[in-house]
Amino acid sequence: MxxxxxLTRINELEFALTxxxxxLDTHPENQEALDMFTRLSATLKSMMYDYNEKCKAxxxxxxxxxxxxxxxxxxxxxxx
Amino acid sequence: xxKYEKKLLYPVKVKNKNPRLAQIILSQYGGPDGxxxxxxxxxxxxxxxxxxxxxxxxxxxxxxxxxxLEMVGxxxxxxxxxxxxxxxxxxxxxxxxxxxxxGIYPANTNGTPFDAKxxxxxxDPLADLNENxxxxxxxxxxxxxxxxxxxDPDVNDVIKFLREREIVHYQRFAEALTDLTEKLNSRRVMTxxxxx
Numbered sequence: 001m002x003x004x005x006x007l008t009r010i011n012e013l014e015f016a017l018t019x020x021x022x023x024l025d026t027h028p029e030n031q032e033a034l035d036m037f038t039r040l041s042a043t044l045k046s047m048m049y050d051y052n053e054k055c056k057a058x059x060x061x062x063x064x065x066x067x068x069x070x071x072x073x074x075x076x077x078x079x080x
Numbered sequence: 081x082x083k084y085e086k087k088l089l090y091p092v093k094v095k096n097k098n099p100r101l102a103q104i105i106l107s108q109y110g111g112p113d114g115x116x117x118x119x120x121x122x123x124x125x126x127x128x129x130x131x132x133x134x135x136x137x138x139x140x141x142x143x144x145x146x147x148x149l150e151m152v153g154x155x156x157x158x159x160x161x162x163x164x165x166x167x168x169x170x171x172x173x174x175x176x177x178x179x180x181x182x183g184i185y186p187a188n189t190n191g192t193p194f195d196a197k198x199x200x201x202x203x204d205p206l207a208d209l210n211e212n213x214x215x216x217x218x219x220x221x222x223x224x225x226x227x228x229x230x231x232d233p234d235v236n237d238v239i240k241f242l243r244e245r246e247i248v249h250y251q252r253f254a255e256a257l258t259d260l261t262e263k264l265n266s267r268r269v270m271t272x273x274x275x276x
Contacts, residue, residue, distance in 0.1 A: 011091065018089070018144060019248065025136040026255040058086045077088045078154035 003055035010051060010058075013044040082146075089147035090241045094158035094234040099173030101230055102159035103189055106176070108226070108242070109152045110186025110194035113218040115242075119145035121199035121215060125208045131263060134205060137256050141249050148242055153184050155235055206264070209257040216250040 001009070020037045027033060048058065056074045057063045063071045108114040122142030129135045160173070160182040168177050175191055186194035200211045223243035230236055 007087065008091075011087070011089075015090070021140055022137065022144075022248065022252045025140055026133055026252050026259065028133065056086075059083065071086070074086070077086060078092065078150070078157055080091060080093045080154075080158075 003051070006047065006051045006055065010044065010047050013040055013047060016040050017044065082143075088151050088154060089144070090151060090238060092151055092154040092158060092238050094155060094232065096159075096232060096234070097161060097163060097167065098159045098171075098232060098235075099163060099167060099177075100171040101232060101235060102156045103171075103173055103176055104226060104229055105152060105155050105159070105235070105239075106187060107189040108219070108222060109149065109156060109184065111188030111192075111222070112195075112198040113215065113222045114186075114188070114194075114198075115145050115149035115152050115219075116186050116194055117198040118142075118215060118219060119149055120196070121201070122212065124199070124201045125212075128201070128203045128208070129205055131260060134209070134256050134260055137252055141252065144245070144249075148245065151238060151242065155238060156184055157182075159235070205260060206257070209253055209260065212253045213250060213257065216246045216253065220246040220250070 017037060017040055020033055020040070023033055024030065024037060051058065052062045057070060060071055063069065110116050119142050122138045122145060126135055126138035126142060129138055163173075163182060168174050176185075176187075179185075179191075188194075200208065202208055202211075220243055223239050223246065226239050227236060227243070230239070
């Protein structure tokens with residue numbers, strides 16, 4: 001997968017988790033929804049790890065120990 | 081607390097500049113039913129919510145609204161990149177341009193700055209949840225109006241995503257209101273912080 005394809009997949013997973021988050025807020029006893037949330041969270045975690053290794057850090061604390069400081073030198077998301 | 085994730089909730093990639101459309105979209109950045117109002121409304125109201133469900137929902141929808149605010153700002157930014165002066169003069173965008181150029185300022189389409197009068201935080205959870213149901217519908221109606229006026233497919237794709245989220249938020253607020261009403265009626269929950 002290219003970095004763009006990986007980011008699309010991350011966006012899809014995060015969107016699904018955002019929606020499930022709100023659903024679980026008002027349905028806190030729904031085990032089926034929570035199972036889906038847990039499964040997608042695990043997939044997202046490994047996808048984020050791969051994206052971080054191959055492309056760039058999406059979260060500040062994942063920035064590599066290399067100058068120039070990657071966080072401030074890669075594009076911001078509104079600059080697409 | 082908040083941590084930034086260096087991506088948008090949904091990608092914004094607008095190819096064509098269009099300052100007239102930017103000025104219309106701006107209303108959902110700093111207008112009465114826009115995303116700044118939405119995020120401040122929910123993130124302020126959440127403190128006085130009396131149940132786990134309502135606290136979580138206000139926190140999490142308020143959080144999502146901040147990522148919507150960022151998307152709307154990205155649309156306005158991309159629609160006004162690399163403008164030439166003829167395009168500014170001919171589009172009517174000069175009313176905004178004269179004070180802000182292409183900076184992103186929280187105002188509505190006619191330039192009125194953002195105002196906290198757009199939101200309510202009554203300390204009464206039933207009143208606030210009812211306000212939020214109306215707020216989501218007003219935001220949805222504004223996105224419908226934007227879709228009536230815009231023929232840019234890159235913009236409309238994002239606006240349709242945002243419009244759909246208002247509908248989901250409305251549904252969740254309705255569930256929270258039903259649940260809270262039932263709990264208050266059965267006196268399993270008292271509203272917070274008032275000992276009069």
